[in-house]
Amino acid sequence: MTFRLFARRPALTYDMLNQRQLTLLKFRKHKLAVAAGFLLAGLYVMAIFSPFFAPYGKYERNLDYIYCPPQKLGFNWEKGLYARGLKRAVDPVTLNSRYVDAPENDAPLGFFVKGKPYRLWGIIPSERHFFGVDPERIPDFRPGDEARYVYFLAGADKFGCDIWSRIVQGSTISLSVGLVGVFLSFLFGVVIGGISGYCGGAVDTAIQRVIEIINSFPQLPMWLALAAAVPSDWGPLETYFAITVTLSLLSWTGLARVVRGKILSLREEDYAVAARLLGASHPRILFRHLLPAFASHIIVTLTLTVPGMILGETSLSFLGLGLRPPVVSWGVMLQDCMNVKAVIDYPWLLAPVLMLVFAVLCFNFLGDGLRDAADPYASK
Amino acid sequence: MNIYNINDFNGSAANPPLLAVRDLCKYFPIRSQGLIRRRIGDVKAVDHVSFDLRRNETLGLVGESGCGKSTTVRTILRALDFTSGHAYFDPEGDGRYIDFGELTARELVPLRRAAQMIFQDPFSSLNPRMTVGGIVAEPLVIHGLARGKALEKRVDEILVKVGLRPEYKTRYPHAFSGGQRQRIGIARALVMNPKFVVADEAVSALDVSVQAQVINLLDDLKREMGLSYIFVAHDLGVVRHICDRVAVMYAGRIVELAPTEELFERPLHPYTRLLLGSAPIPDPDRRTLPPNPGEVADAGNLPAGCAFAPRCPHATAACRAERPELRPAGTDHLSACPRMGE
Ligand SMILES: Nc1ncnc2c1ncn2[C@@H]1O[C@H](COP(=O)(O)OP(=O)(O)OP(=O)(O)O)[C@@H](O)[C@H]1O
Ligand code: SF4
Ligand SMILES: [Mg+2]
Numbered sequence: 017m018t019f020r021l022f023a024r025r026p027a028l029t030y031d032m033l034n035q036r037q038l039t040l041l042k043f044r045k046h047k048l049a050v051a052a053g054f055l056l057a058g059l060y061v062m063a064i065f066s067p068f069f070a071p072y073g074k075y076e077r078n079l080d081y082i083y084c085p086p087q088k089l090g091f092n093w094e095k096g097l098y099a100r101g102l103k104r105a106v107d108p109v110t111l112n113s114r115y116v117d118a119p120e121n122d123a124p125l126g127f128f129v130k131g132k133p134y135r136l137w138g139i140i141p142s143e144r145h146f147f148g149v150d151p152e153r154i155p156d157f158r159p160g161d162e163a164r165y166v167y168f169l170a171g172a173d174k175f176g177c178d179i180w181s182r183i184v185q186g187s188t189i190s191l192s193v194g195l196v197g198v199f200l201s202f203l204f205g206v207v208i209g210g211i212s213g214y215c216g217g218a219v220d221t222a223i224q225r226v227i228e229i230i231n232s233f234p235q236l237p238m239w240l241a242l243a244a245a246v247p248s249d250w251g252p253l254e255t256y257f258a259i260t261v262t263l264s265l266l267s268w269t270g271l272a273r274v275v276r277g278k279i280l281s282l283r284e285e286d287y288a289v290a291a292r293l294l295g296a297s298h299p300r301i302l303f304r305h306l307l308p309a310f311a312s313h314i315i316v317t318l319t320l321t322v323p324g325m326i327l328g329e330t331s332l333s334f335l336g337l338g339l340r341p342p343v344v345s346w347g348v349m350l351q352d353c354m355n356v357k358a359v360i361d362y363p364w365l366l367a368p369v370l371m372l373v374f375a376v377l378c379f380n381f382l383g384d385g386l387r388d389a390a391d392p393y394a395s396k
Numbered sequence: 397m398n399i400y401n402i403n404d405f406n407g408s409a410a411n412p413p414l415l416a417v418r419d420l421c422k423y424f425p426i427r428s429q430g431l432i433r434r435r436i437g438d439v440k441a442v443d444h445v446s447f448d449l450r451r452n453e454t455l456g457l458v459g460e461s462g463c464g465k466s467t468t469v470r471t472i473l474r475a476l477d478f479t480s481g482h483a484y485f486d487p488e489g490d491g492r493y494i495d496f497g498e499l500t501a502r503e504l505v506p507l508r509r510a511a512q513m514i515f516q517d518p519f520s521s522l523n524p525r526m527t528v529g530g531i532v533a534e535p536l537v538i539h540g541l542a543r544g545k546a547l548e549k550r551v552d553e554i555l556v557k558v559g560l561r562p563e564y565k566t567r568y569p570h571a572f573s574g575g576q577r578q579r580i581g582i583a584r585a586l587v588m589n590p591k592f593v594v595a596d597e598a599v600s601a602l603d604v605s606v607q608a609q610v611i612n613l614l615d616d617l618k619r620e621m622g623l624s625y626i627f628v629a630h631d632l633g634v635v636r637h638i639c640d641r642v643a644v645m646y647a648g649r650i651v652e653l654a655p656t657e658e659l660f661e662r663p664l665h666p667y668t669r670l671l672l673g674s675a676p677i678p679d680p681d682r683r684t685l686p687p688n689p690g691e692v693a694d695a696g697n698l699p700a701g702c703a704f705a706p707r708c709p710h711a712t713a714a715c716r717a718e719r720p721e722l723r724p725a726g727t728d729h730l731s732a733c734p735r736m737g738e
Contacts, residue, residue, distance in 0.1 A: 286521035289475050290584070294535045295508035308525050 039312060042389040049385020052378040059375060063187040067134040070181035071148030071167060074344045076132065078163055078176035080104065083362050084115055086171040090122065096153065098124045099167040123165035126150030131162075171364030173352055179367050182344050186368065189345040191375065193260055193329040194322040200264035202318055205271025212272065213279030214302070220276070227269045238266055239328060243337040252343045259338050263328045271317045278310040312390035319383035323376040330372055346372055397503050400493040405484050412491060413448035413484075414592055414624045415472070420445040420481035420497075422464075422471045440698065441467040443648040444481070446722070449592065451489075454618065454625040456639035456656070458632065458671065464648040465628045469594045472496060472626075473513055474504055485511065487591065509539055512585040516597035518577035522569040522584075528555075529565030532583045541588065550587065557620075558583045559613060575606035579613070586617060596628045607631075611638055632672065636660055641728075644668045647703040650722055654729040664731040666708045702733070710735050 044050060062069045080103075087099045101121025106113050129150040133143040149165050151157045157165075169180040212223040242262040246255060282288055283306070291301050307314075332338030333347025334354075341348055346368040353359050353366060402409055407416050423438035441464045449455050457465050470476050472483045474496055483496040487510040494507065515521035522531055532551045536542045542550050552562040558579040569577055578598065585593055595614065599607040615638055618625060629635050635642055635656070642659045644652040644667065652665040663669045699705055701716040708715065712735065725731040 286515045286517055287523045289470075290513070290515060290521050290581075291523075291534070293473055293475055293508060293513050294584070295505040295538050296534070297538075300538070305523055309523075 039389045043385055046385035046388060048381050049388075052381035052385070056375070056378045056382060059187065059378070060191060062184060063191045065136065066185040066188050067136055068142065068144065069146045070178075070184040071131065071145050071169075072178040072181040073132055073134065074177070074182050074185040075342070076177060076181070078166060078172065078178075080163060081166055081168065081172045081176045082174060084166075084168050084172040084176065085362075086364050087166075087168050089125075095122060095124050097126075098122045099149070101165075121164055121166075123149040123167050124153040125167060126153065170367040171362065173349075173362075173365060174358075179349070179364060182349055183346065183368055183371050186344040186346050186349055187371070187375075189256065189339065189343065190326055190329060190347070190372075193256070193263070193345075194325040194379075197260040197264040197267070197325040197328075198318050198322050200260060201268035201271060201321060202314070204264065204268035205317075206275055206314070208268065209272030209275030210279060210302070213276035214283070214298075216280070223272070224276075227272060230266065230269050233266075235266060235328075236331065239263070239332055240335070240337055242266075243332050246337075252339065255339055256343075259329055259332060260325075262332075263325045267321050267324060270321065271314065274310070274313055274317050278313065279306055282306045282309055312386070316383055316387045316390050319379060319386055323379040326372065326375060326379075330368075397494060397499065400484055400495060401491060402493070404493070405482065407448060407484075411450055412486070414451050414453075414486055414489075415449040415626075416482075416484040416493070417448075417472060418446050418482045418484070420468065420471060420483060421479040422467050422476060423479045440648045442471060442479075445645075445648075445650055447643055447650060447653060449624055449626060450640075452618070452622060452624055453640045454615075454627050454638055456635040456642035457626055457628045457645060458630070458635055458642060459645035460671070461630075463645045465645055466596055468645070469513070469596055469626055469628055473511060473594060474499070475513075485592065487511070489591065506539070508535075509541075509588045510590050511592045512588070512590040512594070514578075514581050514585050514593060514595040514598045517601055518574050518581055519569075519601075521581055522577060524569055527566055527568055528560075528572075528580055531569070531580060532565075532587055535584060535588045539588065554583045554587045557617070558586070559609075573606075574602050575610060578602060578606075578610055582610075582613065582617070586621065586623075589621065590623070592624050592626075594626045594628070597630065598627070599634060600630055607634065614638065632660075644671065647698055649703065649732065650730075651704065651732040652730065653722065654726070654731075658726070658729055662726075662729075664725050664729070664736050665704075665733045666710055666736060667704045667733075670707070704733075 067073070082104075084102060084104075087102060090098050090100050092098075099122065101118040101123060102115040103118035103121055104113050105116045125147060126149075127147045128144050129148045130143050130152065131145040131148050133141060135141050149162070149167050151162065151165070154161070154165055166178075168178050170183065171179050173179055173182075208223060212220045239262060242265065243259065246258040246262075250258065279302075288301055288305050291305050296304070329338055329345065330347035330350065333340075333345055334350045336351065339345050339348050341351075349368045350366075359365060402412050405416050405418050407413050420442055421440070421444060422442040423440050425435045426437040426439060427433040428436050443464075445464075445468055447455070457468065459465055467476065471478060478497040481497060484493040485496055485507070486493050487507055496504075496507075499507070526534070529551055532554060533547055536547055536550060551565065555562050555564065560576065560579050560583065564572075569580065572580065578601075582598075598614070599610050602610060611634060614625065614627075617623060627635070627639055639656050641653065641655050643650045644659070644665065646667045652659065652663065652668045654662075654664075659668065660672065663672055699716065701714075701719055702708065702711070703719075705711040705715045710733075715735065720732050720734050722730045722732045723734070
């Protein structure tokens with residue numbers, strides 16, 4: 017049955033709605049969670065189509081604009097929306113270089129502009145970018161002028177790479193680590209927690225003790241230890257996988273607990289006993305009767321696990337034990353901030369942190385909303 | 397799977413039972429607290445219970461809360477495993493009995509078609525995430541008894557039979573009242589045409605007016621479909637109305653078993669008398685003061701002799717020394733009190 021999120025429907029009484037509809041109804045009341053959901057959807061769309069949404073390539077250097085600060089926007093009738101041009105000048109006294117206004121470099125901006133060619137997912141060739149400097153609106157634009165008319169929304173780093181473009185393209189890794197890792201902890205959690213709850217007895221006790229031990233390790237040193245075990249000659253893909261496994265090895269315990277507790281309590285529910293007395297098989301009882309009763313709880317727990325994973329990847333990469341350049345992820349970008357002087361002089365290097373906070377908050381709001389909606393029968 | 401015949405458990409050949417329970421025991425271990433949880437005793441929830449369920453009979457099972465009624469019927473249906481004992485059941489009606497106690501989980505599955513259960517709580521016994529149609533069709537699907545059109549038709553039939561409209565199939569259980577939900581549970585139990593149905597307090601959770609409707613429905617269905625019930629109940633009025641015979645349980649044992657009228661008119665066991673005396677009597681002029689009921693038996697810690705001795709006005713030293721067995725005390729009347737009614 018289709019159920020449109022915001023469509024007006026004829027008034028239905030609670031009695032005629034099924035579980036999913038009730039859940040949606042309740043979720044929709046949680047405006048912040050709905051908004052967070054849409055924002056996250058946006059973030060992931062951006063991550064999937066990152067070369068399109070990023071105005072520049074992730075390795076595209078522009079040595080004229082090393083440590084260029086974020087450019088301001090301007091608007092006039094002649095140029096339309098444009099980025100105020102900057103150029104580097106050397107202070108005659110301190111000999112430090114700094115950026116000064118250069119109206120001759122003002123760059124008109126546009127949507128769906130033509131830029132550097134790229135291949136989406138390595139296959140689809142294109143040269144359109146979602147937004148950026150629009151060369152078609154620059155009079156007597158010559159090849160090579162791209163390096164002069166630039167727009168650095170969040171500034172540039174020590175190689176003159178556009179930080180915003182790197183954030184967008186780094187999100188592919190930073191955001192997907194969360195999902196892949198959560199998928200792995202979902203497998204661990206449901207299987208181990210399911211066994212624990214369904215078998216009970218000594219198996220259950222043993223698994224619960226293991227979980228307690230895992231939970232009592234301080235997380236960061238544990239990550240570091242596991243990450244340090246990853247051979248340094250592994251390629252980016254292997255490292256990526258090793259990191260997600262590392263993160264999920266430590267985060268399945270929460271879900272395992274939820275699953276175990278629920279199965280323990282539901283196993284003796286009358287409708288589970290009824291199913292057993294009807295002759296239903298164990299898998300049927302488990303998947304038809306028990307799991308659906310708390311699928312929503314699983315989703316909630318998973319949603320609340322994702323931000324931890326994203327933060328984990330960032331922390332590990334920041335500390336140099338996760339992904340390494342030339343891979344671009346938010347954590348890798350933050351390695352530039354190891355140097356306090358750089359942070360003081362060029363605070364825009366911290367821009368990935370803003371994105372990180374944004375993504376983590378969205379996941380938390382979404383998780384909260386889902387948690388409230390998960391039990392529509394709890395209170396009408 | 398062993399097949400038994402009537403001589404294997406000395407059933408009455410003249411009136412072969414549908415179900416013969418022999419020395420059924422269900423003990424729950426009591427474990428010590430702490431890391432190593434030793435078994436330090438047992439709750440004897442069901443202790444050497446024996447009775448026959450005859451064909452087309454409704455057998456009432458009454459007794460105070462915690463005396464082991466639910467445990468008895470749930471163990472017979474193998475929702476719980478037997479501690480010991482037998483429950484011989486004749487699924488085909490041809491005198492070939494199987495023993496519920498010794499079947500493996502796999503062997504049990506086909507028997508589910510013949511033995512079913514109606515639950516007490518009409519709210520927790522239906523999966524809230526399945527439609528009424530899905531719930532009632534599930535037994536047929538599990539056992540591969542019908543598909544497609546035939547399945548729909550069978551579900552419609554049984555819904556009509558229990559007094560529900562077939563259009564309700566697409567709705568979810570929470571859209572129904574308690575009585576209607578209990579009808580759904582009845583439809584689910586009966587859709588496979590079982591022989592033997594356990595109704596564990598099937599009407600206790602319902603309003604009085606609805607109780608009467610559901611009881612009459614059960615009675616009609618019994619006649620129509622040739623069912624036999626074990627009817628677990630608190631309410632003696634209901635039991636008197638629907639049951640052919642009644643078994644009275646106390647502290648995990650059956651203390652008296654007799655045809656309904658006989659039991660109500662001529663109760664022998666002091667506990668039965670207490671139970672009948674303390675039941676609310678609708679006629680205010682006939683109100684008798686209930687005798688001091690004493691404390692409820694603790695199934696984990698029973699006295700050595702008659703379990704009822706601490707509360708029994710007729711108890712003697714002999715009662716405390718040796719546990720009295722269930723013995724004939726009249727035509728078709730069994731009682732576990734040797735002191736009374738000889
Ligand atoms: N799973 C269990 N573990 C331990 N003890 C149990 C368990 N189930 C039941 N018991 C004990 O067995 C005894 C009988 O319980 P049972 O539920 O059969 O009583 P009942 O006659 O159905 O009572 P009621 O009228 O309240 O439904 C009780 O003392 C109960 O505490
Ligand atoms: S055996 Fe004795 S104690 Fe038990 S019920 Fe009879 S008289 Fe009472
Ligand atoms: Mg009970």
